[in-house]
Amino acid sequence: MTIAKPNSYRSGPDERGHFGIFGGRFVAETLMPLILDLEQAYTAAKADPAFQAEMNGYLKNYVGRPSPLYFAERLTEHLGGAKIYLKREELNHTGSHKVNNVLGQIMLARRMGKKRIIAETGAGQHGVATATLCARFGLECVVYMGAVDVERQQPNVIRMEMLGAKVVPVQSGTRTLKDAMNEALRDWVTNVHNTFYCIGTVAGPHPYPTLVRDFQSIIGNETKAQMQEVEGRLPDSLVACIGGGSNAMGLFHPFLDDPTVEIFGVEAAGHGLTQLHAASIAGGRPGVLHGNRTYLLMDADGQIQDAHSISAGLDYPGIGPEHSWLHEIGRVNYLSATDDEALAAFQLLSKLEGIIPALEPAHAIAKVMELAPKRSKDHLMVVNLSGRGDKDVPQVGDILRGNSK
Amino acid sequence: MTTRIDTRFAELKKQGRSAFVTYVMAGDPDLRTSLDIVKALPKAGADVIELGIPFTDPMADGPSIQAAGLRALKGGMTLKKTLELVRAFRKDDDVTPLVLMGYYNPIYIYGVDKFLADAKTAGVDGLIIVDLPPEEDDELCIPALKAGLNFIRLATPTTDDKRLPAVLANTSGFVYYVSIAGITGAAAADANAVGEAVARIKRHTSLPICVGFGIRTPEAARAIAQKADGSVVGTALVDALKNSLDAEGRATAKTVNAVAELTAALAQGVKGAKQAAE
Numbered sequence: 001m002t003i004a005k006p007n008s009y010r011s012g013p014d015e016r017g018h019f020g021i022f023g024g025r026f027v028a029e030t031l032m033p034l035i036l037d038l039e040q041a042y043t044a045a046k047a048d049p050a051f052q053a054e055m056n057g058y059l060k061n062y063v064g065r066p067s068p069l070y071f072a073e074r075l076t077e078h079l080g081g082a083k084i085y086l087k088r089e090e091l092n093h094t095g096s097h098k099v100n101n102v103l104g105q106i107m108l109a110r111r112m113g114k115k116r117i118i119a120e121t122g123a124g125q126h127g128v129a130t131a132t133l134c135a136r137f138g139l140e141c142v143v144y145m146g147a148v149d150v151e152r153q154q155p156n157v158i159r160m161e162m163l164g165a166k167v168v169p170v171q172s173g174t175r176t177l178k179d180a181m182n183e184a185l186r187d188w189v190t191n192v193h194n195t196f197y198c199i200g201t202v203a204g205p206h207p208y209p210t211l212v213r214d215f216q217s218i219i220g221n222e223t224k225a226q227m228q229e230v231e232g233r234l235p236d237s238l239v240a241c242i243g244g245g246s247n248a249m250g251l252f253h254p255f256l257d258d259p260t261v262e263i264f265g266v267e268a269a270g271h272g273l274t275q276l277h278a279a280s281i282a283g284g285r286p287g288v289l290h291g292n293r294t295y296l297l298m299d300a301d302g303q304i305q306d307a308h309s310i311s312a313g314l315d316y317p318g319i320g321p322e323h324s325w326l327h328e329i330g331r332v333n334y335l336s337a338t339d340d341e342a343l344a345a346f347q348l349l350s351k352l353e354g355i356i357p358a359l360e361p362a363h364a365i366a367k368v369m370e371l372a373p374k375r376s377k378d379h380l381m382v383v384n385l386s387g388r389g390d391k392d393v394p395q396v397g398d399i400l401r402g403n404s405k
Numbered sequence: 406m407t408t409r410i411d412t413r414f415a416e417l418k419k420q421g422r423s424a425f426v427t428y429v430m431a432g433d434p435d436l437r438t439s440l441d442i443v444k445a446l447p448k449a450g451a452d453v454i455e456l457g458i459p460f461t462d463p464m465a466d467g468p469s470i471q472a473a474g475l476r477a478l479k480g481g482m483t484l485k486k487t488l489e490l491v492r493a494f495r496k497d498d499d500v501t502p503l504v505l506m507g508y509y510n511p512i513y514i515y516g517v518d519k520f521l522a523d524a525k526t527a528g529v530d531g532l533i534i535v536d537l538p539p540e541e542d543d544e545l546c547i548p549a550l551k552a553g554l555n556f557i558r559l560a561t562p563t564t565d566d567k568r569l570p571a572v573l574a575n576t577s578g579f580v581y582y583v584s585i586a587g588i589t590g591a592a593a594a595d596a597n598a599v600g601e602a603v604a605r606i607k608r609h610t611s612l613p614i615c616v617g618f619g620i621r622t623p624e625a626a627r628a629i630a631q632k633a634d635g636s637v638v639g640t641a642l643v644d645a646l647k648n649s650l651d652a653e654g655r656a657t658a659k660t661v662n663a664v665a666e667l668t669a670a671l672a673q674g675v676k677g678a679k680q681a682a683e
């Protein structure tokens with residue numbers, strides 16, 4: 001299928017929240033007035049310099065931005081090709097890129113007078129970021145997390161509880177991220193009057209995919225300026241892992257209209273694309289779930305299928321709608337990495353650079369291991385190191401010692 | 406266009422009585438039992454039948470209805486078989502209005518045009534698709550109206566007077582007022598608040614207004630029937646079905662009756678409610 005190229009890849013969505021056929025607002029009527037309110041509040045906040053100034057203050061002094069753009073010399077030498085830079089989102093307060101978005105949404109919630117915040121979380125990073133900012137601003141916080149993820153991401157569960165959040169293990173369905181999102185939507189429908197739903201990725205009903213992207217775009221904007229400073233030019237390629245796709249969209253978006261920049265998103269191929277996996281673009285097709293139309297893993301009857309990834313943060317049967325559009329229009333190249341490839345990359349980065357990555361960006365590193373050797377030595381490749389591996393240390397330790405599958 | 410739904414509400418109006426609307430999940434716990442249940446509903450006093458389309462991720466439904474959907478899916482139910490169930494029901498009953506209720510994805514994957522054609526010939530009268538607000542009317546609502554099916558929209562406590570006209574614009578058959586901001590199976594709203602909401606909606610439309618979510622007992626159904634043109638009961642029927650299953654979740658000799666008996670008791674509560682209110 002050929003689709004006409006747009007003048008700009010950065011102008012979406014349209015006013016109804018559509019990126020091509022993707023996106024939209026597929027939610028119960030109860031939520032619609034709230035979603036329209038949120039859209040209005042966001043439009044007003046965006047136009048308000050005081051909002052931006054307040055956010056910039058917290059980004060600098062609370063989150064610790066800008067995050068460094070680090071030249072990974074030993075990894076570069078080892079792979080023998082492209083010059084690899086790591087965008088160090090794992091150095092942010094709370095340990096991942098998730099905090100950028102949560103800060104923005106909590107500022108919005110405050111503007112809207114909401115006192116109760118709910119969130120869904122897979123790896124727990126979004127939950128931790130939300131619990132953190134709720135603590136900082138004295139807001140009630142409830143985090144929905146699949147019971148399976150509560151098991152495999154214990155360190156984050158404990159952190160959230162220490163921060164004063166209530167973590168609700170979700171027992172329905174596959175007991176992972178998609179079910180946590182269902183449960184959060186149910187809570188929102190029930191408590192719509194006083195509750196703000198802080199979504200953790202570039203998915204959900206419009207305006208979430210847009211506002212999360214905007215809040216995360218600081219990653220790409222900083223990268224652009226930092227690369228200009230150290231190398232005097234744009235990078236040649238970008239690589240980021242994709243759960244829902246927020247760290248990827250944050251890095252990619254500012255570069256979408258720079259045609260020389262090659263862009264790669266890396267989905268989780270789990271046990272392999274012909275077996276259980278979480279690669280919605282590679283193994284799914286367009287459908288409607290959680291408020292938006294996007295690529296989804298499903299059966300012939302439109303029932304949503306179980307996703308699987310070693311990484312709880314990538315274990316979701318969908319992807320943000322803007323990614324689906326960027327895939328169909330051919331601007332971004334979507335690849336996938338298996339559990340085993342991610343584990344190997346996790347170990348390689350730890351040993352070569354002294355940086356223990358989260359299992360999520362380990363998927364991106366896994367593809368860098370394939371891509372970088374094929375590029376020339378003056379090729380500048382940026383990988384989004386979306387989070388640090390502290391939360392994964394017990395799980396990976398068990399696997400490496402053979403105590404787990 | 407006059408549908409079975411229009412005809413039924415016109416009759417009820419003439420009789421001065423409120424409708425009793427039942428919800429059950431298609432294929433719960435298996436196709437055969439489910440068909441027997443649907444057939445039993447009109448005899449037990451249901452005026453309108455809502456038939457759930459099973460879906461893995463029913464985000465506006467509570468645990469009972471989600472479990473019913475998963476039982477049905479486990480039993481091999483699909484959207485295609487849901488339409489077969491409707492066709493089988495229509496062999497003996499050409500008057501009871503039947504509305505499919507569910508989520509958009511299975512329909513989108515089936516193909517909207519093919520679905521509407523197949524639903525119409527199977528004998529479906531209307532659709533309630535929870536995750537299609539008026540903002541997404543182009544998807545299914547407009548094509549459904551063109552295909553001669555009613556598209557029944559939910560109005561909720563958060564739907565204010567400003568928004569109501571948009572919600573009602575392409576609604577037909579009846580308006581489904583969700584009496585609480587919440588999921589199915591949650592606590593019931595109080596009848597007086599419902600009465601006020603119904604009066605408010607009536608200022609914007611002449612369509613019948615049915616009220617659902619949280620009605621479980623004949624008394625509650627009666628109280629709502631006095632305020633609205635119909636009351637909808639779902640979770641209580643689904644729970645009655647579930648309680649009749651064996652340890653493996655299979656139907657037993659009691660299953661069809663369990664649903665029919667509760668339906669009869671609820672219908673008894675609704676009938677005569679308008680007169681009792683006078």
Ligand SMILES: Cc1ncc(COP(=O)(O)O)c(C=O)c1O
Binds near residue numbers: 123248
């Ligand atoms: C460190 C890290 N990276 C990536 C992700 C995936 O999310 P997204 O694709 O929205 O960046 C997660 C999600 O939990 C995460 O914790």
